[in-house]
Amino acid sequence: MRLTCDVVVVGAGAVGAACALYAARAGLDVCVVDRGQVAGGTTGAGEGNLLVSDKAPGPELELALLSAGLWAGLADELGPAVEYEPKGGLVVAKTPGELSALHGLAERQRAAGVAAVRVGPRELAELEPHLSPGLAGGVLHPQDAQVMPALAAAHVIRASGARLHTGSNVTGVLRGRSGAVRGVRTARGDIHAPAVVNAAGTWGGELAALAGTHLPVLPRRGFVLVTEPLPRMVRHKVYAADYVADVASDSAALRTSPVVEGTSAGPVLIGASRERIGFDRALSLPAVRALAAGAIGLFPFLEPVRALRTYAGFRPYLPDHLPAIGPDPRVPGLLHACGHEGAGIGLATGTGRLIAQALTGEATELDLGPFRPDRFGAPGTSPATRGGQTP
Amino acid sequence: MAERTRLAVVGAGPAGLAGALAAAARGVRVTLVDAAEQAGGQFFRRPAEAFAARRPPAPHPREHTWERLRDALDRYRAAGTVTHLTEHHVWCVERLPASRGFAVHALCGPAQEEGVTVRADAVLLATGGYERVLPFPGWTLPGVVTAGGAQAVLKGQLVLPGRTVVVAGTGPLLLPVAAGLAEAGARVAALVESAGPRALLRRAPALAGQPGKVAEGVHYAARLLRYGVRPLARHTVVEAHGADRLEAVTVAALDRGGRLAPGTARRVRCDALAVGHGLLPHTDLAETLGCALSGTDVRVDTEQRTDVPGVWAAGETTGVGGADLALAEGHIAGRSIAARLRGTAPDPRAWAVADRARTRLRAFAAALDAVYAPPSDWVDRMTDDTTVCRCEEVGAGRVREAVGALGAGDARSVKLLTRAGMGWCQGRMCGPAVAGLTGCPLTPGRRPFARPVPLGVLAGLPEPRPD
Numbered sequence: 001m002r003l004t005c006d007v008v009v010v011g012a013g014a015v016g017a018a019c020a021l022y023a024a025r026a027g028l029d030v031c032v033v034d035r036g037q038v039a040g041g042t043t044g045a046g047e048g049n050l051l052v053s054d055k056a057p058g059p060e061l062e063l064a065l066l067s068a069g070l071w072a073g074l075a076d077e078l079g080p081a082v083e084y085e086p087k088g089g090l091v092v093a094k095t096p097g098e099l100s101a102l103h104g105l106a107e108r109q110r111a112a113g114v115a116a117v118r119v120g121p122r123e124l125a126e127l128e129p130h131l132s133p134g135l136a137g138g139v140l141h142p143q144d145a146q147v148m149p150a151l152a153a154a155h156v157i158r159a160s161g162a163r164l165h166t167g168s169n170v171t172g173v174l175r176g177r178s179g180a181v182r183g184v185r186t187a188r189g190d191i192h193a194p195a196v197v198n199a200a201g202t203w204g205g206e207l208a209a210l211a212g213t214h215l216p217v218l219p220r221r222g223f224v225l226v227t228e229p230l231p232r233m234v235r236h237k238v239y240a241a242d243y244v245a246d247v248a249s250d251s252a253a254l255r256t257s258p259v260v261e262g263t264s265a266g267p268v269l270i271g272a273s274r275e276r277i278g279f280d281r282a283l284s285l286p287a288v289r290a291l292a293a294g295a296i297g298l299f300p301f302l303e304p305v306r307a308l309r310t311y312a313g314f315r316p317y318l319p320d321h322l323p324a325i326g327p328d329p330r331v332p333g334l335l336h337a338c339g340h341e342g343a344g345i346g347l348a349t350g351t352g353r354l355i356a357q358a359l360t361g362e363a364t365e366l367d368l369g370p371f372r373p374d375r376f377g378a379p380g381t382s383p384a385t386r387g388g389q390t391p
Numbered sequence: 392m393a394e395r396t397r398l399a400v401v402g403a404g405p406a407g408l409a410g411a412l413a414a415a416a417r418g419v420r421v422t423l424v425d426a427a428e429q430a431g432g433q434f435f436r437r438p439a440e441a442f443a444a445r446r447p448p449a450p451h452p453r454e455h456t457w458e459r460l461r462d463a464l465d466r467y468r469a470a471g472t473v474t475h476l477t478e479h480h481v482w483c484v485e486r487l488p489a490s491r492g493f494a495v496h497a498l499c500g501p502a503q504e505e506g507v508t509v510r511a512d513a514v515l516l517a518t519g520g521y522e523r524v525l526p527f528p529g530w531t532l533p534g535v536v537t538a539g540g541a542q543a544v545l546k547g548q549l550v551l552p553g554r555t556v557v558v559a560g561t562g563p564l565l566l567p568v569a570a571g572l573a574e575a576g577a578r579v580a581a582l583v584e585s586a587g588p589r590a591l592l593r594r595a596p597a598l599a600g601q602p603g604k605v606a607e608g609v610h611y612a613a614r615l616l617r618y619g620v621r622p623l624a625r626h627t628v629v630e631a632h633g634a635d636r637l638e639a640v641t642v643a644a645l646d647r648g649g650r651l652a653p654g655t656a657r658r659v660r661c662d663a664l665a666v667g668h669g670l671l672p673h674t675d676l677a678e679t680l681g682c683a684l685s686g687t688d689v690r691v692d693t694e695q696r697t698d699v700p701g702v703w704a705a706g707e708t709t710g711v712g713g714a715d716l717a718l719a720e721g722h723i724a725g726r727s728i729a730a731r732l733r734g735t736a737p738d739p740r741a742w743a744v745a746d747r748a749r750t751r752l753r754a755f756a757a758a759l760d761a762v763y764a765p766p767s768d769w770v771d772r773m774t775d776d777t778t779v780c781r782c783e784e785v786g787a788g789r790v791r792e793a794v795g796a797l798g799a800g801d802a803r804s805v806k807l808l809t810r811a812g813m814g815w816c817q818g819r820m821c822g823p824a825v826a827g828l829t830g831c832p833l834t835p836g837r838r839p840f841a842r843p844v845p846l847g848v849l850a851g852l853p854e855p856r857p858d
């Protein structure tokens with residue numbers, strides 16, 4: 001049988017794009033397949049914060065630090081095209097209690113290699129002149145940056161030189177007699193390759209099932225509000241300290257914390273709500289109401305500013321809030337790169353690098369243990385999640 | 392503040408008025424919510440009192456119909472059956488959980504800065520349509536306006552877009568627009584229609600079923616002749632010229648295939664160009680409510696019900712077909728709503744006359760639609776530097792690049808990769824051009840906010856109740 005390429009990446013979102021780039025740069029011949037368009041999945045429905053600030057020490061933070069460095073490198077090549085802005089993140093605390101919790105986190109982050117600078121109330125006003133007065137203080141994270149996610153995915157795929165097949169739904173994963181992967185079946189024909197990367201984001205569980213294995217990826221809905229274009233009023237990515245608690249929350253209920261940022265194109269983005277209600281795209285006024293109220297709380301000037309639009313996306317999450325990255329020991333030739341929840345843009349580059357290293361048999365830069373795709377066991381068996389939490 | 396009503400009608404054009412009146416006549420309490428200063432919609436747009444006093448407008452061709460609607464509206468308002476909220480821009484209709492009806496969220500105040508919510512048990516969407524814009528080189532020059540815009544300003548403020556006007560594009564609306572401009576004192580230098588006369592003849596049977604409608608066209612054409620204006624069929628405006636405002640346009644003939652005929656171009660001097668390529672339905676409110684669409688139209692059944700219980704739609708929202716069709720559909724919707732709110736099934740025989748008119752007028756609209764098509768090569772004639780999205784200043788070349796080199800393949804991915812459609816108008820204007828350049832059919836965009844909403848209004852929405 002003739003091979004089409006060395007590796008098929010399923011999914012043309014940010015994660016698939018980065019996998020394609022680093023695999024191609026490692027010398028592999030890559031095809032990217034997507035049933036929709038480039039960035040048509042969650043990548044086109046989220047925001048592009050590249051954050052280290054919201055992560056507690058652990059494997060995700062290590063991945064974020066690796067990724068931040070790689071993004072900065074890519075920015076030399078693609079910076080303006082992907083609207084890369086190393087603007088820094090500013091986390092603010094309303095009360096002294098919140099502030100000391102925030103300082104505690106920053107201390108632990110610093111020990112893990114994160115740059116984190118304490119900011120007093122007066123300096124807050126210098127960093128962000130339009131911020132609400134009366135905040136207790138904050139922490140500045142210079143490593144936080146931003147890209148425009150859809151442009152990032154499109155330009156990274158283009159830079160990879162990989163062949164791109166859009167409008168090609170993967171309907172099956174081809175496997176040999178030994179069970180090893182042989183490529184994918186698409187609505188437009190078979191693509192033969194000895195390796196398949198599952199970068200199908202929120203739909204990664206379905207792709208895993210096509211390959212006869214199990215990965216419990218679930219959707220977590222988020223709304224973003226986009227304002228009319230404004231002159232630069234918000235300089236950093238600014239969010240409230242209670243956001244840190246929300247990210248790791250296991251609650252299915254709506255949790256909202258204001259995350260406010262300006263964009264180079266002018267509009268201010270306000271995100272992001274988090275709720276688990278399946279793939280329901282219907283507008284939730286309670287969610288956007290809470291976002292608007294939170295944003296005005298941080299930046300009172302926003303009150304008369306108009307929201308032009310709002311959109312929803314479905315973050316791909318796994319029960320322990322860590323992505324699945326690396327070879328699936330149950331299906332030789334299948335690698336997973338999905339389940340990055342609310343951080344898939346930021347974590348894309350590191351994920352792509354690790355996948356390329358796994359594909360070429362090099363030692364991976366980070367231990368893939370915490371990201372093992374088989375850590376959840378088979379459906380129905382008790383999942384080996386951290387703390388044993390189930391969704 | 393949440394006022395409670397049985398029926399909220401969004402839009403006070405022919406469809407909304409007919410619906411509100413038919414329901415009110417059967418005892419339903421109605422709140423009519425409309426963005427304009429006065430009832431009437433596009434067709435019955437009237438000058439504001441202050442303007443009218445200064446210079447009385449020419450009588451409307453359907454003065455009777457208008458008087459009948461206006462008098463009935465005045466009567467029901469006086470009786471308290473109908474509340475008319477003018478200058479209220481609806482930004483979202485929300486379906487409340489647990490069958491608690493609907494919340495119609497609107498903006499009012501001088502700068503549309505104040506939020507108002509009307510609670511209702513049923514909703515009639517009668518928001519009409521907006522003009523389809525097809526860009527061509529030079530179309531963003533000051534002095535180039537839409538045909539509907541020119542007519543709206545003429546009807547509403549009695550102002551002309553220029554002294555020497557070219558009216559161009561395609562569709563039955565060009566005739567009344569040109570006639571109106573000529574009668575108001577403009578020199579109509581040319582009336583340029585891209586459809587050919589043969590196409591009209593081919594549809595003769597469907598058109599013959601509508602003697603009244605054809606007569607209307609003949610009537611406008613005759614009025615134009617009086618001003619020496621003869622329509623140029625199978626012609627198109629290729630380009631608008633001018634240093635910082637419009638000075639002239641290039642007009643050229645089209646061949647049988649609808650493509651530019653070489654060697655036919657000529658320049659026509661003018662200081663205004665009114666272009667129209669037909670209308671597209673407003674579907675934002677329906678789409679956010681979850682109503683099914685078919686193509687670009689809100690889908691309705693024979694009672695004008697959408698597939699969302701409690702939501703009806705009528706008029707241009709459900710497909711473009713003119714004021715008489717809007718009146719018939721609105722009337723049927725109003726009667727259906729009155730019956731359904733009482734918990735009974737309506738008897739369709741009660742609206743047999745309106746039903747027959749609806750059938751006839753829809754067939755007529757479909758025939759017109761087939762006749763009036765833009766030139767087949769309009770997409771190719773956009774040069775790379777022709778602006779497609781005015782709000783975000785995106786040229787056709789950028790859209791072509793996103794499709795050709797970056798993997799975009801539909802309106803959404805083009806929007807994400809070029810920003811076309813991300814600005815104030817949310818892609819209403821550039822939608823057809825982006826679809827043309829991408830090579831995919833025009834689909835209505837998703838616009839959860841039908842109007843830009845101040846964040847303070849969003850933040851001030853009532854807290855969700857736990858029940």
Ligand SMILES: Cc1cc2nc3c(=O)[nH]c(=O)nc-3n(C[C@H](O)[C@H](O)[C@H](O)COP(=O)(O)OP(=O)(O)OC[C@H]3O[C@@H](n4cnc5c(N)ncnc54)[C@H](O)[C@@H]3O)c2cc1C
Pocket residue numbers: 010011012013014015016017033034035036037038039040041042043044045046047048049050051168169170171199200201202203204207221222223224271272273312313314315316337338339340341342343344345346347
């Ligand atoms: C509101 C919101 C805000 C967010 N903000 C941020 C942020 O600020 N920073 C950040 O880093 N992250 C953010 N995220 C998360 C981020 O968007 C996601 O983690 C990321 O986009 C996931 O990328 P992906 O490439 O894995 O998935 P996707 O972009 O969803 O790509 C998966 C692709 O796979 C394709 N696919 C699926 N199944 C098949 C199949 N069978 N055949 C062919 N193709 C298939 C899909 O069409 C899709 O294009 C946010 C998310 C949301 C919803």
Ligand SMILES: Cc1cc2nc3c(=O)[nH]c(=O)nc-3n(C[C@H](O)[C@H](O)[C@H](O)COP(=O)(O)OP(=O)(O)OC[C@H]3O[C@@H](n4cnc5c(N)ncnc54)[C@H](O)[C@@H]3O)c2cc1C
Pocket residue numbers: 401402403404405406407424425426427431432433434435479480481482517518519520538539540542543564567568673705706707708712713714715717841
């Ligand atoms: C230039 C032009 C010329 C025309 N000439 C003719 C003609 O000669 N003969 C003919 O038969 N037809 C003509 N028509 C078509 C005719 O105007 C329409 O068919 C008719 O008005 C449709 O009625 P409607 O009630 O569906 O919508 P409309 O009359 O458009 O009314 C819709 C109403 O809804 C309101 N609205 C929309 N969205 C919102 C919102 N979000 N919140 C609050 N209010 C909202 C608008 O303000 C408007 O008042 C013409 C149209 C145009 C544009």
